[in-house]
Amino acid sequence: MRRASWFNVTSLALGLAFLYLPIAILVIYSFNASRLVTIWGGWSTRWYGELLHNDALLSAAWVTLRVALVSASAATLLGTLTAIALVRYGRFRGRIVFSSMIYAPLVMPEVITGLSLLLLFVAADVERGFWTIAIAHTTLTMCFVTVVVQSRLVAFDRSLEEAAMDLGCPPLRTFLTVTLPLIAPAIISGWMLAFTLSLDDLVLASFTTGPGATTLPIRVYSEVRLGVKPEINAICTILIAVAALAIVSASLLTKLHDVGRQRATR
Amino acid sequence: MSVPAPSVQQRKRNLGQRLVLWAPYAWLLLFFLVPFLIVLKISLSQTAIAQPPYLPTFDLAAGFSSLFDAMREFSFENYALLASDTLYLHSYLKSLEVAALATAILLLIGFPVAYGMARASRSWQPALFVLIVLPFWTSFLIRIYAWINILQREGLLNQALLALRIVDEPPVWLATDTAVMIGIVYSYLPFMVLPLYATLERMDESLLEAAADLGCPRWKAFWLVTLPLAMPGIAAGMLLCFIPILGEFVIPDLLGGSETIMIGQTLWTEFFANKDWPVASAVTVVLLALLVIPIALYQCSQLRDSAGGR
Numbered sequence: 001m002r003r004a005s006w007f008n009v010t011s012l013a014l015g016l017a018f019l020y021l022p023i024a025i026l027v028i029y030s031f032n033a034s035r036l037v038t039i040w041g042g043w044s045t046r047w048y049g050e051l052l053h054n055d056a057l058l059s060a061a062w063v064t065l066r067v068a069l070v071s072a073s074a075a076t077l078l079g080t081l082t083a084i085a086l087v088r089y090g091r092f093r094g095r096i097v098f099s100s101m102i103y104a105p106l107v108m109p110e111v112i113t114g115l116s117l118l119l120l121f122v123a124a125d126v127e128r129g130f131w132t133i134a135i136a137h138t139t140l141t142m143c144f145v146t147v148v149v150q151s152r153l154v155a156f157d158r159s160l161e162e163a164a165m166d167l168g169c170p171p172l173r174t175f176l177t178v179t180l181p182l183i184a185p186a187i188i189s190g191w192m193l194a195f196t197l198s199l200d201d202l203v204l205a206s207f208t209t210g211p212g213a214t215t216l217p218i219r220v221y222s223e224v225r226l227g228v229k230p231e232i233n234a235i236c237t238i239l240i241a242v243a244a245l246a247i248v249s250a251s252l253l254t255k256l257h258d259v260g261r262q263r264a265t266r
Numbered sequence: 267m268s269v270p271a272p273s274v275q276q277r278k279r280n281l282g283q284r285l286v287l288w289a290p291y292a293w294l295l296l297f298f299l300v301p302f303l304i305v306l307k308i309s310l311s312q313t314a315i316a317q318p319p320y321l322p323t324f325d326l327a328a329g330f331s332s333l334f335d336a337m338r339e340f341s342f343e344n345y346a347l348l349a350s351d352t353l354y355l356h357s358y359l360k361s362l363e364v365a366a367l368a369t370a371i372l373l374l375i376g377f378p379v380a381y382g383m384a385r386a387s388r389s390w391q392p393a394l395f396v397l398i399v400l401p402f403w404t405s406f407l408i409r410i411y412a413w414i415n416i417l418q419r420e421g422l423l424n425q426a427l428l429a430l431r432i433v434d435e436p437p438v439w440l441a442t443d444t445a446v447m448i449g450i451v452y453s454y455l456p457f458m459v460l461p462l463y464a465t466l467e468r469m470d471e472s473l474l475e476a477a478a479d480l481g482c483p484r485w486k487a488f489w490l491v492t493l494p495l496a497m498p499g500i501a502a503g504m505l506l507c508f509i510p511i512l513g514e515f516v517i518p519d520l521l522g523g524s525e526t527i528m529i530g531q532t533l534w535t536e537f538f539a540n541k542d543w544p545v546a547s548a549v550t551v552v553l554l555a556l557l558v559i560p561i562a563l564y565q566c567s568q569l570r571d572s573a574g575g576r
Contacts, residue, residue, distance in 0.1 A: 008385050011378035012394070018375075018399050019455060022412035025422060029415065053481055067479070089287060101294040110312040110515020111530045112550050115537060116301030137295040142290065163571050172282065188300060193403075200405035203515060217407055224411050224520060228418060236408040242412065243403040 018191035023240060029232035047234035057219060057235060064199055067130065071137035072194035078138065079145025079194070080187055087153040105143045107231070113140065114207030121208065128210030136204040148193060152186035189250040194245050206209040244261040286289040287321050302554070304414075309547035344548035354532060354549065360531040364518075365511040368450045369504050374502065375451065376458035377496075383459070384466035396464070402456040410449050417445055418523070439525030449517040454510070458503040465499030466492075479546070505564045509557055529553055 030048075034041025048161055051057060083100060085087075105113060117136050121128055160182070166175045180187075202217040209218065216235075283494045286537050383394045401409065417439035424436040439445050469492065477487040515530035522528075530548065536546040 007378075008382035012382035012386065015375065015379035015455070015459070016397055017380070018452070019398070019550070020411065021417055022406065023453070026408070026412040040458055073443065078293055081286045085287040085290070093289065094291070098291055100318040100565070101298050103565075104299065105559065107509045108557070108565075109510055109515075109530060109553070111513050111515050111533050112554060113301075115533065115546060116305045116549055117297065118309055119304045119543070120297070132453045135297060139293070141274075142293070149531075154369065195402050200407065202407055217405065220407060220411075221516075224407070224414065226416050227409075229304070232411065233415075235406075236411060239408060240404045243405070247403045249397070252426055 004064065026233055027237045027240065030230070030237040032233075035230060048238075051238075054156045054231065056214075057216070057231075060214050060216045060219040063130065065228050067133050067137060067205075067215060068195050068198040071134045071141060071198045072191050074134070075142035076140040076145050076187060076191040077196040079142040079239055080149050080183075082142065082146040083149035083153055084100060085217055087150055092104055099230040100145050107138050108202035110140075110201070111207075114204045116202070128212040132208040133205050133213060133215065136208040137194075137198040137201060140201070140204060141197045144193050144197060145187075145190035148190040148199075149183060152183050156182065185254045189255060192246045192250045196246050199239065199242070202225070203204060211253060220221045269494050305547045305550050308544055309344055309551045310342065312341055312343065312545075313542055313544050321544050325571050328352065330468065339456060343520060344544045345552075347545060348548055348552060354529075357527045357529045357532045358552070360527060361445075361512050361514075362556075364446065364450070364514075364526070364528060365508050366516050368454070369508045371447070371451050372454055372458040372507050373504060375498065376462055377500075380459045380462035380466055380499075383463050384469070391467070398459050398463075406453050407516060409453055411454065413445070413449050414440065414520065417448070440521065443522070443526050445521040446518050448520045450511055450514065454507045457506045457510075460500040461502040461506060462496065465496050469495050502564070505560050509560055511534055515552060 005174065026231065029040075032041055033044035033046060082098075086095075086099060086102070089095075115138065117139070118128075119130075121132050126132060156179075161174055163176050164178050165171070170179070187224050200217060201215075203220050205215045205218055206221075209215065216239075220232060223229060378400075383391065383398070386394055418424075419436055419438065419440070421439075423439065426432075427433045428436060438443050473491050473495075474487055477491055478484070482490070512528045514528060515534055518526050518528045519531055519534075533546055533549045533553070536549060
């Protein structure tokens with residue numbers, strides 16, 4: 001028996017209002033016609049038009065997109081392998097070190113990870129730029145991918161794999177034709193999570209960047225320090241839309257997959 | 267090299283299966299563990315006006331003998347500086363204070379929200395879950411920027427306060443401790459709500475009914491039944507918030523003023539403005555030492571959970 005008590009409903013409503021009101025205000029003001037960010041001058045898409053002529057922002061967006069694509073793909077590969085090793089390999093030498101290295105970056109302040117990676121690149125005399133940012137983002141986001149894929153693998157019905165093997169299917173082929181399709185939704189949502197995390201990251205990128213590789217967050221950050229501008233409102237709104245699209249499609253994908261599986265088992 | 271026999275009876279792993287483990291393992295060793303060792307080493311080096319700006323430099327090619335030579339030149343000067351200069355002590359204490367206060371506020375706000383979620387009807391819960399997670403997917407830089415919009419002198423908050431005649435003069439919000447606190451609580455709320463929701467949602471409600479049947483008042487049942495059962499979630503939420511807040515850089519930098527200098531900012535300034543890499547590394551090592559305590563506590567509680575449950 002569940003009745004919505006007024007206290008529960010109020011606290012939920014207040015909590016959600018606190019989370020969404022600032023973002024809503026930002027989105028609304030990005031359509032403000034006035035250059036003065038505090039005065040409402042009517043609806044307009046003027047600032048979105050001006051974004052198209054801002055070359056510095058556009059090239060930063062292009063760098064960010066490429067970094068996110070490369071690092072999310074690498075992180076998905078490494079994170080999925082990690083999840084398989086952690087779930088399937090039982091005990092192995094160095095397991096504790098391995099799992100600590102996976103969970104530590106999830107909570108580690110980014111200034112620490114950023115500084116230590118930069119010092120590694122300096123010690124190894126690597127030229128900093130696109131690839132160093134991509135490596136830094138891969139290291140951070142593969143841990144998130146691992147957590148997502150791991151939760152799927154734990155809930156996985158192994159009898160399907162065993163059936164395939166009993167019927168003479170070799171291990172690699174079993175993995176590709178049975179396991180992979182079943183954990184694919186988790187892998188895809190892991191990729192999307194890694195992608196958005198990479199798009200957002202400021203601290204790691206600032207430490208590991210080099211000449212010519214300015215990402216969008218670095219650019220936005222340096223503009224934000226100078227104050228609120230309508231163009232920044234517009235670019236933030238676009239980024240919010242991209243993130244919202246990613247999470248909605250990821251959750252729809254998982255849901256569709258679950259519904260399909262329920263039908264199949266019936 | 268012999269691979270130790272796993273506890274479960276299993277065939278010896280072939281090359282592909284070993285690669286599954288070793289590729290990510292090697293990646294993390296190289297890009298997560300080794301960098302920390304370098305930080306530790308540089309924190310013991312001396313500052314130099316050179317490129318890179320520390321002495322002695324790292325030279326693996328010369329083999330281990332040079333490593334020992336370098337070790338003899340290690341100095342604890344940077345750590346002595348951290349202890350003697352009140353600037354560092356002050357920013358460590360400030361970070362601890364901000365992180366502790368913010369975690370407490372987060373718990374006070376996050377618990378009712380998580381409780382409301384867990385007690386909502388089953389059909390609503392997935393939607394509420396997505397609603398709580400969604401802000402986590404948008405850039406935190408954007409979320410902080412949204413607050414600058416609201417908190418600035420002519421911002422919506424002051425406009426509202428003036429219109430409602432609560433104040434006569436617009437109060438200053440930006441560059442204060444209050445602004446930093448608002449920004450942190452706002453950014454970390456999902457990190458507190460989700461672990462709390464996960465434990466509260468699993469809670470058996472018949473326990474509360476049993477308490478009510480036996481004449482226990484509702485507040486007392488909350489205190490004696492709900493709260494103890496929610497403890498794992500409370501611990502996880504507090505640690506998930508406390509640790510990253512301690513090293514937070516962007517929020518105090520954008521919303522805070524000169525009196526809120528947290529350790530993340532000190533590290534950033536030492537590194538980027540003063541170019542004093544050894545001191546920046548020493549700041550990192552001490553911060554890391556501060557973090558090991560809550561991380562170890564968290565790992566312990568995780569191990570206990572996985573050993574106790576199911």
